[in-house]
Amino acid sequence: MDPTQPRTGEVDNQPPPFAPRDLWTHDVALREALAREGASVFADRVATYGALAGGTLYDLSFDAHRDRPRLRTHDARGERLDRVEFHPHYHAVMETAIAHGVAGLSWMEAATPGSHVARAALSYLHYQAEPGSSCPLTMTHAGVPVLRREPGLHEWASKAAAPHYDPREVPIQAKTGITLGMGMTEKQGGSDVRANTTTARPVPATGDDPGEPYALAGHKWFMSAPMSDGFLVLAQAPGGLTCFLMPRRLADGAKNAFALVRLKDKLGDWSNASSEVEFHGARAWRVGEEGRGIxxxxxxxxxxxxxxxxxxxxxxxxxxxxxxxxxxxxxxxxxxxxxxxxxxxxxxxxxxxxxxxxxxxxxxxxxxxxxxxxxxxxxxxxxxxxxxxxxxxxxxxxxxxxxxxxxxxxxxxxxxxxxxxxxxxxxxxxxxxxxxxxxxxxxxxxxxxxxxxxxxxxxxxxxxxxxxxxxxxxxxxxxxxxxxxxxxxxxxxxxxxxxxxxxxxxxxxxxxxxxxxxxxxxxxxxxxxxxxxxxxxxxxxxxxxxxx
Ligand SMILES: Cc1cc2nc3c(=O)[nH]c(=O)nc-3n(C[C@H](O)[C@H](O)[C@H](O)COP(=O)(O)OP(=O)(O)OC[C@H]3O[C@@H](n4cnc5c(N)ncnc54)[C@H](O)[C@@H]3O)c2cc1C
Missing domain, CATH: 1.20.140.10 (Butyryl-CoA Dehydrogenase, subunit A, domain 3)
Known part of the structure; x- marks a missing residue:
């Protein structure tokens, strides 16, 4: 190289790569907080996830984020699909997170005090690596205690807490682990969910219904993670605003009667799909009493x-x-x-x-x-x-x-x-x-x-x-x-x-x-x-x- 010429290709005065980095070992505040708040017994599990979050998951996150989820509304024959396709690295991130308890550790280990604190630490670490997937993970975690209220929905609750990720579009009976979403926000009101207009009409039960069945008609303006196996949805029943569990697939394998209209083109949160959805008589089971939805x-x-x-x-x-x-x-x-x-x-x-x-x-x-x-x-x-x-x-x-x-x-x-x-x-x-x-x-x-x-x-x-x-x-x-x-x-x-x-x-x-x-x-x-x-x-x- 001619030393009199300005340099072009050489890299100088730039930091070395950030990752891989052990997000647990590097974070003294997290280590102290876990112990202080009574979850030392889970330290090894959190430490394992900290290394993964700053290593494998960090690497996978770039494709999961950049290659945004795509909605396929119909197949080639014109049949409705209502399917969201993700980059394979999104699924790899979800699988790792669920296997390590980001969605379910607090329920699987409920008998041990500190399990919520440990899962909180996992959630904090996961968000650092791939924040978009934190949305379905947190909804899956948070839906469990609501589903446990209804004896007929215990299978749903235990599979949501389980350390298994299964993105297949099959009824939950064929799965060992499931994910959950939530539908509250409508066009005319998000913060004020009392303004919801989606209706829920009681319908006759069949042997396949794990709870009291209703047919939902209306829409949600935001419903994230629309590939989830089930959604907790608010709708107006005869007795007032009520909470329902709406499955994606029915027990016989049929697609439930809701359509994904489009995915939101969002400022950020790209790896997470957020949909607009319409309910055309979708089957759903009541959770809690009528009128007690909120x-x-x-x-x-x-x-x-x-x-x-x-x-x-x-x-x-x-x-x-x-x-x-x-x-x-x-x-x-x-x-x-x-x-x-x-x-x-x-x-x-x-x-x-x-x-x-x-x-x-x-x-x-x-x-x-x-x-x-x-x-x-x-x-x-x-x-x-x-x-x-x-x-x-x-x-x-x-x-x-x-x-x-x-x-x-x-x-x-x-x-x-x-x-x-x-x-x-x-x-x-x-x-x-x-x-x-x-x-x-x-x-x-x-x-x-x-x-x-x-x-x-x-x-x-x-x-x-x-x-x-x-x-x-x-x-x-x-x-x-x-x-x-x-x-x-x-x-x-x-x-x-x-x-x-x-x-x-x-x-x-x-x-x-x-x-x-x-x-x-x-x-x-x-x-x-x-x-x-x-x-x-x-x-x-x-x-x-x-x-x-
Ligand atoms: C990426 C993304 C994903 C989402 N995913 C979901 C989902 O999966 N499921 C779902 O149900 N919703 C979802 N939402 C919707 C979200 O929860 C709502 O957007 C949010 O609750 C606010 O409701 P809104 O948009 O209707 O705004 P509005 O209710 O119209 O509120 C607008 C503003 O007014 C303020 N405001 C409201 N009431 C008052 C008051 N009384 N006094 C003072 N200020 C007030 C609010 O704080 C807000 O700043 C998602 C939103 C985003 C952006």
Whole structure:
């Protein structure tokens, strides 16, 4: 090579490949959280999945995401198919996830305390590798307790919890494992599901019906994972809005009477198919009483909301990990980026946010785990899910954008993971109840579920947090302890304060080495609008060492 000519083909000053990377070993905050929240007994299983998520699944995820699912409405003869075709790597991701318990570990190991916490850790790890497939995984997980309500649907519940993935289009009797979807949102109303117009008409039962049969007529404007074996659907029965299980295939193998109209052309979440669907007398079985549809499906929605928190915490972690990796190798202006003082501030600020997001998500997972045994934990799970769903999911888009910018131009290019994370980031804030809906739910919980205020107040113990924590608690005392209602327009400000005080409290009680920095930068002074604005006295080295 002629040394006088500018170099072209050589690669210099670019980081080595990010993967394979053991997402468990690298994540001290996750390892501590799993132990703290009572799931050490499952550590080996989570560790195994952490290695897979940052290795095999990470590799498979690129094709699963890029080669978007395609809808085939008809076959060559004009018969309706209503089938969605995926890249084979999507199926490989689903198979691995289900085999390792991302959808079912908490139900398969229900007798062991901590199983919900362990599955939460799996969900957090999975989202880092392939977030689109997290949608069917979480719906399958969350549908199980709803199906268990009906003795006739126990086969469905146990096959949804089973560690077997079987994408074949056959009746569930021929399968050892199944997946579930959910259909609530209609054109005229998503948040306000009472506006649903889909009807459910009772029809005569046959020997094949595992529950009371109805015929569904109407539509759903969003129904994700339409290749699922069954869907929990809301429809207007004679007695009011009711929950139903609608199978994809009937016991005799016939296709159920619903048609996939089209797949949504979405901003992100590309590996996951989200459909519009019409019901033409589709057979479905009632779950819960007529008129109790919202209450029945709420149990499912509470669990999917927890997964929104875990997913967003996972997305933060992966974005941070990518940013730190890049900045640890890239040199600009004579120093590695991670040694540039202002970049250190950005990365440390992101690390604080990611750690607090995980800590809150895993604490809520423990509350869910303990809920059947402890009414106070059940009350905490009820309200903290809405608090965390609002705050963590809302913080994620700005987080992803900042992490993307740390990587510079490469971060904006599809071959890096960051564009995928950036497109995915707003979604958890929208589905399963958007931001405002969560904030209003916090107010509703406080006014209607008398246990929630005391459970939250008890959790908000900020010993060691000094004056900033004491002041934050004092401000929350009136609504939580003295039951003074918060006006609706102030709900976001209130929930933001609850979320950050709760995060501080969890970190403080865990003796987390970053707890005081979190308090100092989130509670003591109002945090500046952008990341990278930590005050000068915060020890950036300590935070970055832990994050790495
Ligand atoms: C990719 C994707 C996949 C989806 N998959 C599914 C699925 O599988 N099954 C399913 O049932 N749904 C699904 N959804 C739908 C999703 O759950 C809804 O979009 C969501 O609940 C919001 O409902 P909406 O779109 O009707 O918006 P709207 O209800 O019209 O809400 C619009 C905005 O108004 C706010 N708002 C609503 N009420 C109030 C109020 N009282 N005060 C203040 N603000 C309010 C909301 O927070 C939101 O920000 C999916 C959505 C997306 C984007």
């Amino acid at each position: 209450a029945t499906i709420l149990e499912m929605v509470m669990l999917t909301r927890l997964d929104c928190m875990l997913g967003s915490a996972g997305l933060m972690r992966m974005a941070l990990d990518q940013a730190i990796h890049h900045c640890s190798h890239r040199v600009a202006f004579g120093k590695r980026l991670i040694d540039q003082p202002l970049m250190r501030n950005v990365l440390a600020d992101l690390a604080l946010e990611a750690e607090a997001a995980l800590a809150l998500s895993m604490r809520v997972a423990r509350a869910v785990d303990a809920a059947p045994r402890d009414p106070s934990e059940a009350a905490l799970a009820r309200i903290a899910t809405a608090i965390g769903k609002y705050w963590i999911c809302k913080r994620t888009p700005a987080f992803a954008s900042e992490a993307l910018e740390c990587i510079g131009g490469n971060g904006y290019v599809e071959e890096s993971l960051l564009p995928r994370l950036y497109r995915q980031a707003p979604l958890n804030s929208i589905w399963e109840g958007s931001g405002n809906v969560q904030c209003l739910d916090v107010l509703r919980a406080l006014s209607r579920d008398p246990g929630t205020g005391p459970a939250l107040w008890q959790e908000l113990q900020c010993d060691g947090g000094g004056e900033p924590c004491a002041a934050a608690l004092q401000a929350l005392r009136a609504p939580l302890h003295d039951k003074i209602p918060i006006p609706e327009p102030a709900a976001r400000t209130f929930v933001e304060s609850l979320a950050q005080t709760l995060q501080a409290s969890i970190l403080l009680r865990a003796n987390n080495p970053l707890a005081n920095h979190f308090v100092a930068t989130r509670l003591a002074t109002p945090h500046a609008q952008n990341y990278g604005t930590l005050p000068l006295e915060v020890p950036l080295e300590q935070i970055l060492t832990r994050a790495r």
